[in-house]
Amino acid sequence: MTGSDNPGPAASDEEVVRYERRGPVAVVTMNRPEYRNAQNSVMTYALDAAFQRAVDDDEVTVIVLAGAGKHFSAGHDLGTPGRDTDVHYDNTAVLWWDHVGRAGGDQRFARESEVYLGMCRRWREIPKPMIASVQGACIAGALMLAWVADLIVAADDAFFADPVVRMGIPGVEYFAHPWVLGPRAAKEVLFTGERFGAEQAREWGMLNRVVPRAELEERTLQLAETIAGMPTFGLALAKKAVNQAEDQMGMRTGMDAAFGLHHFAHAHNAEVSGGDSLGGQNARSMRESGTGSGS
Structure with missing residues (x-):
């Protein structure tokens, strides 16, 4: 189990992420429905362990990422009882020092390089195809989870937003907006x-399929089983080819640039508002704005 030396008050990996084999398909389900599957670090590392398990299982060809309950995910955990930003985890995605005990930008850069940008990049490179199965809210940090998947099947009740410009921050850490939405749609999403x-x-090209809510699980698994009929190595090479093409179009370097701006915004907020790096926003204010949880 990948996790914490000191998990503190947070739930265990087995509780926050479920893993199930359905023939050649591994179904990985975020399981904090009472908090709209808000992502704490326990969930991040439990997801990573589940993905590693699927990669290591020769019987698994395709991975499905889902969220339990009414919503896929409301984004990063900004204030639930299981929020664990000060808990130590062994770095998996980047080779950097631990964030615990660091101060200011050092602390935030170390943590977000690992659990947000680094993990998403790690998961994007999983050699097996991944399908995100999305219902209800897919807000801010949840977009990052959906976007690292190769395909997205959404229920007709799904809705999306990246409201973190309300915090004075130019989008979530895994800044894929111009590539998955196109530049003008990306600006509309961020500006509003x-x-x-x-x-x-x-219509913007972010989703592969939209299906009735009642059919989401069945239709996602049908697509996964169709893909599972292809040669595993051929799928891995095809995935790598498309990812490399995206990177040739500037995706990786664009993310690096946006990540720097993201942290500049946090630092600016902290400097002008007495240490509050979120610009006065919290889970409640983001929810009351009508958009859901934030960055």
């Missing part, structure tokens, strides 16, 4: 912070 629905997301 407004929700957009599944049909709009499909």
Whole structure:
């Protein structure tokens, strides 16, 4: 189990992420429905362990990422009882020092390099195809989880937003917006912070399929089983080829640049507001803005 030397008050890996084999398909399910699957570090490392398990299992060809309950995910955990930003975890995604005990930008850069940008990049490179199965809210940090998947199947009740410009921050850490939405749609999403629905997301090219909510699980598994009929190594090479093409179009270097701006924004907020790096926003204010949890 990948996890914490000192997990503190947070739930165990087995509780926050479920793993199930369905023939050649591994279904990995975020399991904090009472908090709309808000992502704490326990969940991050439990997801990583589940993905590693699927990669290591020769019987698994395709991975499905889902969220238990009404919502896929409301984003990063900004204030639940299981929030664990000060807990030590062994770095898995980047070779950097631990964030615990560090101060200011050093602390935040170390943590977010690992649990946000680093983990998402690690998961994007999983050699087996991944399908995100999305219902309800997919907000801010949840976009990062959906975007690292190779395909996205969404229920017709799904809605999306990246409202973190309300914090004075130029988008979530895994800044894939211009590549998955296109530049003009990316600017609209960021500039307004407004929700957009599944049909709009499909029109912008972010989704592969939109299906009735009652059929989401079945239709996602059907697609996964179709893909599972292809040669595993051929799928891995095809995935790598497309990812490399995206990187040739500037995706990786663009993310690096945006990540620097992201942390500049945090530092600016802290300097002008007495140490508050979130610009006065919290889980409640982001929710009351009509968009959900934030960065």
